[in-house]
Amino acid sequence: MITKTSIHALIKLMDDPDPMVVQHAREKLVEYGENIIPDLEVLEEDCFIDPNQLDNITRVLELLRFQRVKHALSTWLKSDEKNLMQAVYVICSYQFPDLTIQDFTAQFQSLRHQCWMEINSRQTSFEKVEALNKIFFDEFDFVRVNELPHSPFEIFVNSVMETKEGTDISLGLIYSLVAQSLDIPIYGVTTMNNRAPFVLAYMDKDNLLPILDWGIDNNGVLFYIGVGTKGLIVDPKQLREIYLSEGLPQSRAQFEPSPNTLIIKKYLKDIKRSYSNQAQFRYKLKDIEELLELFR
Template sequence: MEQTKEIAALLHLIDDPDDEVYSQVSEKIISLGKEIIPNLEHLWETTADEYTQERIEMLIHSLHFRDLQMDLKAWANDKEHDLFTGALLISRYQYPDLNLLTYYQELEKMRRNVWLELNSFLTSLEKVNVLNNILFNYYKIKGTEINYSHPDDFLVHKLVEAKKGNAIPIGILILSMASLLDINLYMINIPRQFILAYFDDDPENNTGTEFPPEHIQFYMDGASGQIFSHKDVETYFKRISVPPTPSYFKALNNKRIIQRMLEEYAKCFDNEKNAYKKNDLLSLAAQLNESDE
């Protein structure tokens, strides 16, 4: 952004010790939009005072965050709200300059490798096994335990780059591939797990009240691709002393999956220094609720 007298005056006031003055200055700077970020970055590079640098960093963060809020709102209001896109938007919280096109291209390469191995004579289980084989054996994707001290393990772009992540981004990658390949995998709401289920028809028709749900053929672990039976799932519910009620076996829509991702990712910043990040991410999750109203 061109350095006008007004902008120069605003930047000069960033280090003002009066909190009220700084509050007004920061609001005005943020209202100018992300075009002012290069000016702020130049100021940061030419400022020796650490306190002023911290203020500049927070202003840049606030500008990126406002941009992300608008993009996530647009995604949620789009009738498609593509799952892979939603996950990449979450990556942009920590990596605001992410080039999304790069990851769409990688997803398409993965999709094509699976598609070449599929044919109309395969059973549903065989199709899922082909998908698993390409992701876990050909691409060597490795699942990790949920660890809130490793925030990058929650991000789908890091999974695509490093072929390593926890059940959340791996499950989202599997679901994204399945959607492109017309494989009926969906995420369900089993407690404390990121579990996918293969539905033999439209999951909207899954209105049964009995266990096992009649429209689910089998289950799949999001981190490893391991296949589970109804008996395995029933055993899990007995182990955690929770009855397998119908609500746990309904397919979650993409907004709910991204909302859950945000809520889990927020736990990575559960300390005083990063409290603002936790609040940001939870506010994005709440924003997805508002988009349903």
């Protein structure tokens, strides 16, 4: 049985001069798993605790919190639904361990409500995107950050919801999550190519493609939305011409909605790149690599 007394005793053992004792104590605490995280957090906030013990608690907490994130992401990958909101939350909770799913989803409520007020069933697909753009870019002032390298806080969705400044993928995730929650068929399109932009695809739910006749096989996509260009609508032919001029691949995957697993993998890759560009975050790279291993 796990008790606060036994947890505290193991924390004290981590001060032992014998490295074997320290290792055993740490392994035992990690073995207890994420259930003891709340107890360790209480100990961490105890202002009377010995500084060495505080350091030990912090190290064990980091291990257990990462274990929690890795387990949650592994469970998500094995699930049938692969809910995008859930996965984005799990990734954000790595950097922000105190973030709850309730607080995370609450960040979307005001934005979603405003969009819902502007959307109605009589609008065309183009009019719906125009309404979403008005709320997203004009009323809420979301903006794409152009300066490189990107900060992790411009990529983690929960922090972008606060600052309103993000990258193509963080803004695209927010935009598509809100749209999908309103039953608007907007999905992310991405590849592992770092040069390819993260764009959104509006799928043809109403069989309008034969009428529009873009003159190109567009895999069921009505048009694309560039979140980096304030929601600019791009037709399939234009997008292919842009990719051709940039020397980007012309594979089918480049032009159709990506599986949520690929989107989350790309999201982790972008977080890894942002960590590697800032010295204070480089110690986290091993953790991100371990999370990326789950996708192989």
